[in-house]
Amino acid sequence: xxxxxxxxxxxxxxxxxxxxxxxxxxxxxxxxxxxxxxxxxxxxxxxxxxxxxxxxxxxxxxxxxxxxxxxxxxxxxxxxxxxxxxxxxxxxxxxxxxxxxxxxxxxxxxxxxxxxxxxxxxxxxxxxxxxxxxxxxxxxxxxxxxxxxxxxxxxxxxxxxxxxxxxxxxxxxxxxxxxxxxxxxxxxxxxxxxxxxxxxxxxxxxxx
Amino acid sequence: xxxxxxxxxxxxxxxxxxxxxxxxxxxxxxxxxxxxxxxxxxxxxxxxxxxxxxxxxxxxxxxxxxxxxxxxxxxxxxxxxxxxxxxxxxxxxxxxxxxxxxxxxxxxxxxxxxxxxxxxxxxxxxxxxxxxxxxxxxxxxxxxxxxxxxxxxxxxxxxxxxxxxxxxxxxxxxxxxxxxxxxxxxxxxxxxxxxxxxxxxxxxxxxx
DNA sequence: TTTTTTATTAATCATTTGTTTAGTTCATAT
DNA sequence: ATATGAACTAAACAAATGATTAATAAAAAA
Numbered sequence: 001x002x003x004x005x006x007x008x009x010x011x012x013x014x015x016x017x018x019x020x021x022x023x024x025x026x027x028x029x030x031x032x033x034x035x036x037x038x039x040x041x042x043x044x045x046x047x048x049x050x051x052x053x054x055x056x057x058x059x060x061x062x063x064x065x066x067x068x069x070x071x072x073x074x075x076x077x078x079x080x081x082x083x084x085x086x087x088x089x090x091x092x093x094x095x096x097x098x099x100x101x102x103x104x105x106x107x108x109x110x111x112x113x114x115x116x117x118x119x120x121x122x123x124x125x126x127x128x129x130x131x132x133x134x135x136x137x138x139x140x141x142x143x144x145x146x147x148x149x150x151x152x153x154x155x156x157x158x159x160x161x162x163x164x165x166x167x168x169x170x171x172x173x174x175x176x177x178x179x180x181x182x183x184x185x186x187x188x189x190x191x192x193x194x195x196x197x198x199x200x201x202x203x204x205x206x207x208x
Numbered sequence: 209x210x211x212x213x214x215x216x217x218x219x220x221x222x223x224x225x226x227x228x229x230x231x232x233x234x235x236x237x238x239x240x241x242x243x244x245x246x247x248x249x250x251x252x253x254x255x256x257x258x259x260x261x262x263x264x265x266x267x268x269x270x271x272x273x274x275x276x277x278x279x280x281x282x283x284x285x286x287x288x289x290x291x292x293x294x295x296x297x298x299x300x301x302x303x304x305x306x307x308x309x310x311x312x313x314x315x316x317x318x319x320x321x322x323x324x325x326x327x328x329x330x331x332x333x334x335x336x337x338x339x340x341x342x343x344x345x346x347x348x349x350x351x352x353x354x355x356x357x358x359x360x361x362x363x364x365x366x367x368x369x370x371x372x373x374x375x376x377x378x379x380x381x382x383x384x385x386x387x388x389x390x391x392x393x394x395x396x397x398x399x400x401x402x403x404x405x406x407x408x409x410x411x412x413x414x415x416x
Numbered sequence: 417t418t419t420t421t422t423a424t425t426a427a428t429c430a431t432t433t434g435t436t437t438a439g440t441t442c443a444t445a446t
Numbered sequence: 447a448t449a450t451g452a453a454c455t456a457a458a459c460a461a462a463t464g465a466t467t468a469a470t471a472a473a474a475a476a
Contacts, residue, residue, distance in 0.1 A: 014453075029326070032240035036434060046455055051435060058434095107325075113379050114322050117315075118237070120382040130387055156388055156398070157405065164376035169368050171321050171379070174328040179338055180364055190364070197365065205409045222423080244464060254425055259465060266464095 015053045017043040023064045027107040031061055031115060065115060065122060072108065073128040075101060080135035087140040091162070091199035094137075098166045099195050103188050109167050132159060141206070150206045158206060165198055223261045225251040231272050235315040239269055239323060273323060273330060280320065281336040283309060288343035295348040299370070299407035302345075306374045307403050311396050317375050340367060349414070358414045366414060373406055 021043030025034040036057050040047040054060035079094045102109060116123055123129055132138070133155065141158050144150035169176065169191060177187050229251030233242045244265050248255040262268035287302045310317060324331055331337055340346070341363065349366050352358035377384065377399060385395050 030238065030240065030322075032238065033326075035432080037432085047434090048436080048456090049454070052453080056434075110322060110325060114238075114318055116382050117318060118241075120386060123383060123386060129383070133387055153405065154398075154401075156384065157402065160377050160380070160384065161373055161409070163380070164372040165369055168372035168376040168379075171376075172368070172371070174324050175331060175337075176364065176368065178328060178331060179341055190362075193362075194365065197361065201369065201413045204412050204415070207412070243462080245462085255464090256426085256466080257424070260423075264464075 014043075014045050014049050017045055018050055018053060018060070019064060022060055023068065026061060026064060027105070027111045030111070031118075062122070066125075068108070069112065069123070069126055070128075072101075072112065073126055077128045077131055077135070080132060080137040083136055087137065087144065088199060088203060090137050090140070091202055092195075094162070095166060095198045096195045099191050102167065102170045103191060106170055106173065110171050113171075144206070149208060151208055153206070161205065162198075162202055165194075165201065169194070222251075222253050222257055225253055226258055226261060226268070227272060230268055231276065234269060234272060235313070235319045238319070239326075270330070274333075276316070277320065277331070277334055278336075280309075280316065281334055285336045285339055285343070288340060288345040291344055295345065295352065296407060296411060298345050298348070299410055300403075302370070303374060303406045304403045307399050310375065310378045311399060314378055314381065318379050321379075352414070357416060359416050361414070369413065370406075370410055373402075373409065377402070 018039060022034070022039045025038055025042060029038075036050050037047060039050060039057075039060075050057070050060065054063065075097065076094070079090055079097060082090065082093075085093065138155045138159065141150065141155055145152050173187055176182065176190075177184070180186075180190075182190065226247060230242070230247045233246055233250060237246075244258050245255060247258060247265075247268075258265070258268065262271065283305065284302075287298055287305060290298065290301075293301065346363045346367065349358065349363055353360050381395055384390065384398075385392070388394075388398075390398065
């Protein structure tokens with residue numbers, strides 16, 4: 001929820017109510033499986049209000065998609081481009097940050113990757129997308145290679161691996177929970193464990 | 209395509225044509241975004257044939273889902289339970305096998321994980337699901353821990369990491385291709401590179 | 417051949433779904 | 447107080463969609 005203040009102030013207007021409900025439903029069920037009547041019911045507004053404020057279901061989706069992606073990518077770039085922190089510190093920071101982020105919104109990775117598959121262009125529009133590979137994070141990695149402390153491997157593999165071990169487990173959470181007989185709480189504890197483990201693993205992976 | 213023989217033999221009957229088209233479309237667009245008319249058009253059969261052979265769209269989907277999952281899991285267990293190979297050999301084998309498998313059907317991981325999120329029960333029914341954690345692969349890992357050559361970490365993290373670095377990059381392929389300006393061919397070359405890199409990375413990760 | 421079963425087709429049904437319309441309420445400005 | 451525009455509602459429309467039906471063709475059994 002976006003507007004869970006004690007005072008039911010005017011920010012909780014129809015437009016926001018629609019967006020909140022729509023985001024929740026799109027994340028849970030995807031674009032096609034979510035109907036405009038679902039959204040109207042969930043946000044407790046009249047069906048026509050959706051088109052009144054957002055013109056169409058597609059446009060509402062694109063607005064939510066853009067905002068969600070933007071927020072997500074912004075948080076990523078923040079850590080990667082901090083000039084003050086070392087590579088090891090960045091690993092620790094981004095591991096912690098992403099895992100907290102996804103615990104707070106567990107459906108986000110699957111949603112983003114899934115809807116991206118159908119419409120890869122929406123990602124291109126985001127300014128921050130290509131920045132990752134030109135970030136301080138990657139520069140530090142390449143420096144380590146030059147110094148001879150890291151193995152010489154294309155940085156794309158490095159970045160991919162970091163994101164893989166952080167994000168993928170969340171996408172498998174239904175499987176992991178079933179196999180290991182974990183509750184959602186247990187699963188989150190497991191992911192919290194990984195905050196410390198992942199930086200160590202990555203360092204071991206890249207070191208000579 | 210399943211039935212692309214030179215001779216248009218009788219195996220290529222209506223039922224198979226429907227299943228082939230439906231699988232292709234479900235993988236590409238998901239359940240909700242695929243209409244029965246899409247399937248009828250793609251398989252070049254009369255719309256009513258879908259219900260004649262499969263009773264409903266949902267049932268057709270469930271049959272395809274089951275078969276796809278079964279095939280996928282069978283291939284996994286095969287490698288994990290080979291008593292003759294060492295852990296390092298298994299890492300190499302499964303890395304190669306999965307990457308080849310997903311290159312052949314790149315939409316499979318996203319499809320499986322996505323539809324699983326909506327219906328986790330279908331996975332429970334699969335007999336091979338829980339077998340992974342009791343496989344020879346995991347046993348060898350735990351043995352390595354006992355011997356003191358591997359760090360003491362819960363096997364679920366080990367298995368998760370292996371699958372993460374293999375599967376996740378495929379799910380990000382649209383992003384990776386965009387960021388790195390890769391064609392689909394280039395991307396597959398990158399993934400083929402990883403066949404050799406992944407076993408080495410994993411060994412480094414788990415070693416003391 | 418005749419009969420019976422199976423496979424296929426075109427047309428149709430009943431809902432669902434995204435969107436629009438015409439009318440109403442409400443707040444604000446004149 | 448009145449007028450004006452924004453916010454909202456109930457109803458309806460048109461297209462899409464999953465499913466069925468009744469009739470026909472093809473194949474198999476008698």
